[in-house]
Amino acid sequence: MSHYVELFNLTKVYATPAGPAVIVKDFNLRLKQGEFVTLIGHSGCGKSTVLSMLAGLNDISGGGIILAGRELDGAGPDRGVVFQSPALLPWLTAFENVLLGVDQVFYTATRAERREIVEYYLTVVGLGEAMHNKPAELSQGMRQRVGIARAFALRPKMLLLDEPFGMLDSLTRFELQQVLVELWRKDQITALMVTHDVDEALFLSDRIACMTDGPEAAVGDILAVNFPRPRERKPVLEHPDYYPLRERLIEFLEFHAHRRNPPGTAAAAPPRRLLREPASPRPGRLKEITVNLF
Amino acid sequence: MAYLELQRVAKTFNGSPVLHDINLSVGRGEFVAIVGFSGAGKTTLLSLIAGLLPADSGTLTLNGLAISAPGPERGVVFQNYSLLPWLSAFENILLAVDQVNPDWTAAQKREQVQKYVAMVNLTAARDKKPAELSGGMRQRVSLARALAMDPQILLLDEPLSALDALTRATLQDELARLWQEDQKTVVLITNDPDEAIYLADRIIPLTPGPGATLGPSFPVAIPRPRDRRELNHDPRFKAVRCGVIEFLLSSRRERHTALTKKPVLPDIEPEDLARPRRAFGGRARAKRRSEVKEETVEVR
Numbered sequence: 218m219s220h221y222v223e224l225f226n227l228t229k230v231y232a233t234p235a236g237p238a239v240i241v242k243d244f245n246l247r248l249k250q251g252e253f254v255t256l257i258g259h260s261g262c263g264k265s266t267v268l269s270m271l272a273g274l275n276d277i278s279g280g281g282i283i284l285a286g287r288e289l290d291g292a293g294p295d296r297g298v299v300f301q302s303p304a305l306l307p308w309l310t311a312f313e314n315v316l317l318g319v320d321q322v323f324y325t326a327t328r329a330e331r332r333e334i335v336e337y338y339l340t341v342v343g344l345g346e347a348m349h350n351k352p353a354e355l356s357q358g359m360r361q362r363v364g365i366a367r368a369f370a371l372r373p374k375m376l377l378l379d380e381p382f383g384m385l386d387s388l389t390r391f392e393l394q395q396v397l398v399e400l401w402r403k404d405q406i407t408a409l410m411v412t413h414d415v416d417e418a419l420f421l422s423d424r425i426a427c428m429t430d431g432p433e434a435a436v437g438d439i440l441a442v443n444f445p446r447p448r449e450r451k452p453v454l455e456h457p458d459y460y461p462l463r464e465r466l467i468e469f470l471e472f473h474a475h476r477r478n479p480p481g482t483a484a485a486a487p488p489r490r491l492l493r494e495p496a497s498p499r500p501g502r503l504k505e506i507t508v509n510l511f
Numbered sequence: 512m513a514y515l516e517l518q519r520v521a522k523t524f525n526g527s528p529v530l531h532d533i534n535l536s537v538g539r540g541e542f543v544a545i546v547g548f549s550g551a552g553k554t555t556l557l558s559l560i561a562g563l564l565p566a567d568s569g570t571l572t573l574n575g576l577a578i579s580a581p582g583p584e585r586g587v588v589f590q591n592y593s594l595l596p597w598l599s600a601f602e603n604i605l606l607a608v609d610q611v612n613p614d615w616t617a618a619q620k621r622e623q624v625q626k627y628v629a630m631v632n633l634t635a636a637r638d639k640k641p642a643e644l645s646g647g648m649r650q651r652v653s654l655a656r657a658l659a660m661d662p663q664i665l666l667l668d669e670p671l672s673a674l675d676a677l678t679r680a681t682l683q684d685e686l687a688r689l690w691q692e693d694q695k696t697v698v699l700i701t702n703d704p705d706e707a708i709y710l711a712d713r714i715i716p717l718t719p720g721p722g723a724t725l726g727p728s729f730p731v732a733i734p735r736p737r738d739r740r741e742l743n744h745d746p747r748f749k750a751v752r753c754g755v756i757e758f759l760l761s762s763r764r765e766r767h768t769a770l771t772k773k774p775v776l777p778d779i780e781p782e783d784l785a786r787p788r789r790a791f792g793g794r795a796r797a798k799r800r801s802e803v804k805e806e807t808v809e810v811r
Contacts, residue, residue, distance in 0.1 A: 294784055322781040324788070326797035330777040340774040356550065372781045386672065386702040388548050388759055395760070450760055454753040464743050 221250035221285060221407050222375060228279030229266050240266050242433040243280070246426060251405045255418040258428030259470060264411040265379055267428075271409065272298050272377050285374050294322045297373035297406075299381045303364030305352040311363045312348045315339060315370050322371050338366040341403075342396050358389040362396065369400055376401070378410035382417065391450065394420050402447055415466045419444075420453055427469050440465065514539040514696055515560070515664060520569030522555055528722040529555050533569065535715065535725060537664075537698060542690055544699045544707035545725070546755060547717030548763065553700045556717065557668045560698065561587045573664060583611040586657030590669040592649040594641040600652045601628065601637040604659050611660045627659040630689065647678035651685075658689070664696040672702065680739075683709055691735060704755045708748060709737055714755055718762045726762070729754050 227244040230237045241263045248254050256264045269275040271282055273292030282289045284296070305314045315335045323331050339348040342362040352360055361382065368376060381397070382390040398421055401408060412418055418425050425440040440462065444453050453459060513536030520533040529552045537543050547553045558564040559571060562581040571578040573585065581587075594603050604624045612620065628637050631651040641649050650670055657665060667686075671679045687710055690697060701707050707714045708731055716726040729751050733742065742748040779797040782788075 294781065322784065323779060323797060325782055326777070326779050330779060330797065333775060333777050334779075337774040337776040345774075358549070386549055387704065388546070388702050388756075391756060391760055392548075392763060451753060451757045454749070454756070460743055460749060464740075467740075467743070 219249075220247040221252075222246075222248040222409070223283045224267070224271070224280070225283075226280035227267065227270065227277065227282065229263070229270065229275070230278040239433045240431055242435060244435050246436055248407050248409065250407055253401060253408045253410070253421055253423045255410045255412060255422040255425045256428055257412060257415070257418050257425055257466060257470070258434070259430055260413065261431060262428050263431040263434035264428050268377055268379050268409065268411050271375075272296055274298075294318065294371050295374045296377055297368030297371050297375070298377045298379065299361075299364050299368045301380045301383045303352075303360045303367075305360060305363055307352050310349045310351055311339060311344060311355065311359075311366075312336075314352070314363060315367045318367060319370050334370055335366075338370040338400075339363070341400060342366045358385055358393060361385060361393060365393070365397060365400065369404060369406070372404070373406065376406045376408040378408065378412075380412055381410065382414070383412075390414070390417065395450065397421065398448055413470070415463055415470070418442075418466065419459065419462055420448060420450070425466065427466070438469065513537060514541075514574060515698070516570075516572045517560070518570045520559060520566045520571060522552075522559060522564065523567050524555075529720060530559075530724070531722040532724050537696060539696055540694045542697045542699070542710060542712045544701055544711035544714045545717055546701055546704055546707050546714055546759065547723065548719050548759065549702055551717050551720045552723040553702075553717055554668055557587070557666055557698070557700050561585055561666050563587075583660050584663040585666055586660050586662030586664070587666045588650070588653050588657050588668065588670045590672055592641070592646075592653045594649060594652055594656075596641050599638045599640055600633060600644065600648075600655075603641070603652055604628065604656045607656045608659050623659055627655040630658065630692075631655045631685065645678075646674050647682060650674065650682060654686075654689075662695070664698065667697065667699045669700055669702065671706065679706070686710060687736065704752060704759075707731075707755070708733075708751055709739065709742070714751065716755055716759050716762075718759075726758055 224244055224246045227241060228239070229241040230239050232238075244267055246254070256267065258264045266275060270277050271289070273289060273296065305311070306317070309317070312335055315338065316331065319331050319334050323334065326334075336348070339345065339362075342365055344359060344362055344366070347355060347359060352363070355363070361384070365381070378397075382393055385393065394417055401421075410418075410421065419442055422442050425442060427437045427440070428434050429437045442462065443458070444456050515535070515537040517533050517535040520530065521528065522530040533556065535543075545553060545556065555564065559566050560578065562578050562585065565579075578585075594600075595606070598606065601624060604627060605620060608615075608620050608623050612623075615623075628634055631654055633648065633651050633655065636644060636648055639648075641652070644652065650673075654670065670686075671682050674682065683706060690710070699707070699710060704714075711731055714729040714731060716729075717723050718726055731747070731751055733745060733747050778800040780800055782798075
């Protein structure tokens with residue numbers, strides 16, 4: 218059977234003063250061409266480490282990754298990454314931010330063609346009216362739309378999404394998931410996403426890989442998500458499998474969340490836990506999964 | 512007649528309509544959640560009810576009296592806490608109690624503050640300054656301050672949006688408990704449909720701006736206290752969730768489709784930057800998609 222992307226025995230070890238820390242160990246996952254797979258797991262379990270190795274932004278300690286028949290070595294434009302925060306250059310307009318990468322990858326195309334590509338993707342993500350604005354003039358949700366357009370405009374072989382909507386409010390999140398799923402369907406890009414949002418994983422994925430807790434994280438269960446495509450929010454929410462799957466995922470996350478805390482600290486003594494809250498929580502940066510959240 | 516009543520309320524900023532034809536009636540003791548996208552005008556709506564902004568047209572009444580200015584019978588909790596940084600948690604709350612009940616004795620005031628500090632589980636941190644408190648704890652102070660004034664109606668403006676998911680869940684539980692204890696009339700503004708379903712008796716979506724208006728009411732007929740896990744099985748929960756989300760997303764979609772024009776994507780393929788540039792000697796022309804030969808990749 219042919220696979221487009223293969224991660225085999227992928228391992229990440231960091232050297233620490235206390236000896237080597239094994240974050241990810243023998244991580245195996247295969248993706249078919251055009252498949253959308255989500256990695257879900259408790260905060261700090263190493264999901265983003267896997268994704269950043271795939272992006273080439275983090276060295277691989279052991280094992281390897283094959284993309285379209287070639288072993289990966291370093292970062293490249295054949296993998297488009299959408300980060301949690303879109304990381305746009307503030308002195309360039311949305312259009313120029315996307316054009317920057319397009320100019321590199323389509324250097325043999327004409328200037329007009331390159332501009333057409335940028336225009337196309339920015340319009341498709343819903344920024345037809347605002348593409349010549351600077352990031353500071355755009356809302357958080359609009360900036361993330363630019364981030365999505367930038368990744369797709371390079372026509373990468375693979376799309377990597379690292380909690381792409383983690384900083385957005387839940388309604389904007391629902392909306393951008395729809396934008397993403399439509400673009401993904403049109404371009405048929407193989408995608409790997411990391412998230413802790415159960416609804417997001419269910420709406421977008423073909424398969425959901427649950428990651429066991431770090432250290433030495435690996436792939437646990439893999440769930441197949443068979444809602445018919447193209448997907449619209451309403452039929453997915455009304456699908457008889459939706460809430461059973463949702464519950465399974467929440468349970469998985471809850472189980473792992475509980476394993477992390479000594480028994481009793483989570484529910485029995487809330488005031489004590491509250492005193493340990495970080496001093497200035499920034500909603501996007503905290504990756505706690507919401508154990509008893511929806 | 513309803514307790515809080517808004518009729519044909521409209522608000523315009525610099526010539527652009529923000530809110531338009533807002534009709535809302537909230538019964539005494541009811542918990543109503545207004546859900547909408549950011550930028551829709553939710554905060555403007557709440558500011559009108561709080562009396563912080565005047566409406567351009569229409570009438571707003573609370574308990575039969577017209578709303579024209581802010582007042583202690585309407586307690587407001589803001590997203591950004593709005594605490595005085597040089598006062599401790601205790602003093603911040605005392606300030607409000609002091610303003611509302613100037614004729615009380617010092618002991619009475621302190622007792623009132625004490626009671627609400629305990630109610631939001633802040634007794635251990637009562638003498639800390641806001642800067643020494645986490646976001647969740649600051650919001651507790653803000654909530655205690657609003658409650659300690661003993662308002663007739665509580666207006667919550669995205670009180671939990673700035674908090675991380677775990678703290679948000681804890682404070683949602685606490686809000687539900689506080690509401691059960693003294694059954695105040697509450698108007699909650701939020702952008703999280705799940706939060707609204709968990710807390711409210713009735714959900715009213717606010718359509719996307721400009722010229723936002725309120726959509727149909729979605730009653731949440733789920734008995735209290737509500738349990739998040741059990742909600743997942745509840746057909747009423749699924750129906751309300753789907754209804755609210757679909758209403759808001761489709762109202763937004765209509766707006767988008769009206770704006771888009773048809774763009775064209777050139778059918779060219781990206782270059783492989785790992786190979787030497789083609790500018791010299793090689794072909795310096797972009798590869799058309801139609802020219803690409805099908806490649807099949809076999810991995811094991």
